[in-house]
Amino acid sequence: MASVVELSYYPVKGCAGASVNEVMMTPAGPAHDRSFMVVSAEGVFRTQRRDPRLALIRPGISADGERLALGAPGHGTVSVDVDISGTRRNVDLFGAPYQGIDQGDTAAEWLSDVLGTPSRLVRVPPEHHRVTDGRTPGTSGYADSCALHVLSRSTLDLLNRKMADRGAPPLPVDRFRPNIVVDGWDEPHTEDRSHRITIGDTELGYAKLAIRCAVTLVEQESGVRAGPEPLRTLASYRRAAQGGVAFGAKFAVLRTGKVSVGDDVNVLRWGESEL
Known part of the structure; x- marks a missing residue:
């Protein structure tokens, strides 16, 4: 069997994954899976294809999805309250237009330091209805x-x-x-x-x-x-x-x-x- x-x-x-013993499967896959994305200042998604150092970033999300921690060797850890109601911004994923909620300057400055290039963190908005x-x-x-x-x-x-x-x-x-x-x-x-x-x-x-x-x-x-x-x-x-x-x-x-x-x-x- x-x-x-x-x-x-x-x-x-694009960042490191979390290995777990159980997970709740939502219509969009495991709970919290790819709920966040690192983007350039222009809103274009970052990927290990071009930014392999993304693999060093180890995220941790609280069970309720309200708190996100990011850690990387030599850069310590930063934690932010997850914003699901802020202003939407346009983001680009493989040339397709989507919306994202920017998660603030603290996360952006930390990511920019780790990756060595200006970066922002966005979250999927609640109304995200991708097919x-x-x-x-x-x-x-x-x-x-x-x-x-x-x-x-x-x-x-x-x-x-x-x-x-x-x-x-x-x-x-x-x-x-x-x-x-x-x-x-x-x-x-x-x-x-x-x-x-x-x-x-x-x-x-x-x-x-x-x-x-x-x-x-x-x-x-x-x-x-x-x-x-x-x-x-x-x-x-x-x-x-x-x-x-x-x-x-x-x-x-x-x-x-x-x-x-x-x-x-x-x-x-x-x-x-x-x-």
Whole structure:
């Protein structure tokens, strides 16, 4: 039986994640996941693709979502009260226009110091009604696309075996920043074909393959781009028809509820892989 072995959520887009034993799954994914985003002075989102030092920032959000702490090596910690009623500002996420609530100068000055470039912190406003794409539409905060990224251990194990054949060291799962890691699927990339699943109280619908980008080249502990792996090895066997390389799958939340480490992963409907 397949089961959940790791759960993570990422309060601030592009920054370090929090590993937890249980999480409440909302329509936009795990509670507080990608609720915040670091942007330039012009409102353009920051990403590890261009600012790998984002990986060094470790956010902590209170259970009620009213207090956010940010910490980074050599920069201490800063805490701010979360503003959900302030003035909205325009923000840009992959060229798409959204709104964000600026979280003030204290967070902005701290982030600018850590990243070495002028930066602001914004939060998703309560009226944020984003519609995500894929076979199963859904919603998300400031995630790249869909609410959930699911990855199986067998998928990662296959990649690491192929990398070992090239003389490359294995990569930890955090290089891929999944929300849910599944063990017990013996065949790699089973998540590609699991088109409707239940976990704990929730039901999830497959949306699309996870197309990987330069973020996978960043060592999450050091905030340094290490390249060319894993993209070089993935390009040898996981090229996607739409371009790029695929690794893991994105899902939409169809029924909310609690998900815990150890929960069974039940596939209600199988489908063909898009690869």
